[in-house]
Amino acid sequence: MERIVCSWCQGQSDPGRTACEVCGAPLDVAALVTDSGWREAPRLKDMAEFNFGSSTCQVEGEIVPVAELSLGQGDSIYFEHHVLLWKEETVPITAMNTSSRSFGGMPFVVTVAQGPGRVAVSRDAPGEMVVLPLHPQMEIDVREHAFLAASSSVGYSFVRIKGLANVLHGGSGMYMDRFITQGGPGLLLLHGNGNVFERTLAAGEKIMLEPGAFLFKDSSVQMNVTQIPVKISMLRKSMYLAEMVGPGRVGIQSMYVHHGSD
Numbered sequence: 001m002e003r004i005v006c007s008w009c010q011g012q013s014d015p016g017r018t019a020c021e022v023c024g025a026p027l028d029v030a031a032l033v034t035d036s037g038w039r040e041a042p043r044l045k046d047m048a049e050f051n052f053g054s055s056t057c058q059v060e061g062e063i064v065p066v067a068e069l070s071l072g073q074g075d076s077i078y079f080e081h082h083v084l085l086w087k088e089e090t091v092p093i094t095a096m097n098t099s100s101r102s103f104g105g106m107p108f109v110v111t112v113a114q115g116p117g118r119v120a121v122s123r124d125a126p127g128e129m130v131v132l133p134l135h136p137q138m139e140i141d142v143r144e145h146a147f148l149a150a151s152s153s154v155g156y157s158f159v160r161i162k163g164l165a166n167v168l169h170g171g172s173g174m175y176m177d178r179f180i181t182q183g184g185p186g187l188l189l190l191h192g193n194g195n196v197f198e199r200t201l202a203a204g205e206k207i208m209l210e211p212g213a214f215l216f217k218d219s220s221v222q223m224n225v226t227q228i229p230v231k232i233s234m235l236r237k238s239m240y241l242a243e244m245v246g247p248g249r250v251g252i253q254s255m256y257v258h259h260g261s262d
Contacts, residue, residue, distance in 0.1 A: 007031045008042050009133045023131040024050040024059055034197075041130050041196035041251070050131065052151055052187040055115060057131075065129040066122040067148060067189055071115025078156065079149040081109040083121045091117035096156070112152065121149050123191040127255065130190040132216070134181045139219035144175040146190050146215055146253075154179050154186035161223065174211070178219075190216060194255025201246025209242040212256035218248030 003012040004027050011022025018028050025042035032040040044059045051057075054072030059065055066085060069077060078096055087093070096110040113119045132140060134154060150156065157178045179188050190196075192215050201207065201221060208226065217223065222245040227238045244250050 009131070011133060019045065019048045019050070021050055022052075022133050024048040024057070025131070036199075038197040038199045038252075041128055041192070041198060044129055044131070052133070052185075053153070055151075057187075057189075059129055060120075063126050064122060064124070065127070065191070066120050067129060068118060068120040069113075069149070070118050071113065073116045075115040076112055076152040077119070077149045078110050078112045078152060079121050080145065080147070081111040083123055083148060084111065085120040085122045087113060087119040088117040091115070091119050098158075110156065121189075123148060125191065125193055127191055127193040127253070128196045130192055130196050130215075130251065132188040132190065134179065134186040134188055136181050136183055136185060139178065139180045140188060140216055141219055141221075141223075142177045142179065142188075142190060142216045143214050144177060146192065147177055147179070148189040148191045150179055150189065151187040153184050154181055154188060161225070176223075190251075192251070192253040194253055196251060196253055198249055198251045200249050201244065203247040205246040207244050207250065209244060209250075209252060210256075211240065211242050213252045213254075214242055214244075214250075215253045216249075216251040217244065218250075220248035221246055221250055 004015060005012055006020040006023060006025055006027060008025040009023040011020050013021040013027060020027055024044050026045060046062055048059045049056055053075045055075045056070045058068045060068055092114050094112045096112055098108050098110050158175050159178060161174055161176050196215060224243040226241045226243045230237045230239045
């Protein structure tokens with residue numbers, strides 16, 4: 001029997017299913033694309049389920065979504081420590097070494113949860129959960145404090161982007177989390193504030209983003225800090241924008257909060 005191909009992640013599901021087995025995206029709803037080419041990220045239905053490795057993820061709630069993960073034997077995930085909602089007593093947790101990075105003057109802690117057992121994570125903000133299944137040899141760059149959880153098959157590192165904080169003040173910059181798969185597939189869960197949209201840029205195609213709107217990008221997309229002079233009454237200011245240069249995908253969020261310097 002011919003399997004159904006998901007328009008979001010290209011995963012294949014059995015006929016008759018209404019949600020993708022790989023990312024949980026609805027299979028019975030057509031993709032919505034604006035005239036300018038921005039595609040809405042699929043809004044996952046309450047209690048949608050999908051699989052990764054020997055584990056299962058169930059999405060609960062629609063305003064402040066929760067990812068409840070049933071981890072199989074040998075599977076593990078990692079996440080920023082403050083997104084933990086609850087875990088079963090038998091699920092062990094450890095801390096990942098994140099070098100000298102800090103958050104609000106405190107050490108930046110990434111927590112690892114090891115299966116078997118259940119654990120749930122959630123951001124303290126309304127928005128959408130974005131599910132990005134990663135194929136081998138893929139690299140995704142994500143704005144700081146946007147990743148919800150990742151399977152431990154996905155490598156984690158970070159870089160600092162100097163000069164970007166918000167549209168009118170360059171600030172000291174922001175961190176960008178980097179997720180890379182090696183020989184096997186992986187799973188990355190993001191939280192986008194408000195609504196999330198994605199656009200694929202052609203080679204050499206450029207688009208300017210307000211820094212707070214940036215959510216994720218393919219590593220093939222180049223990000224440059226652009227300073228644009230702006231006259232406000234008798235004052236002269238500079239507008240700082242993120243110039244994205246294709247090829248590759250760019251994801252944005254419609255509601256954002258500018259974090260203080262880490």
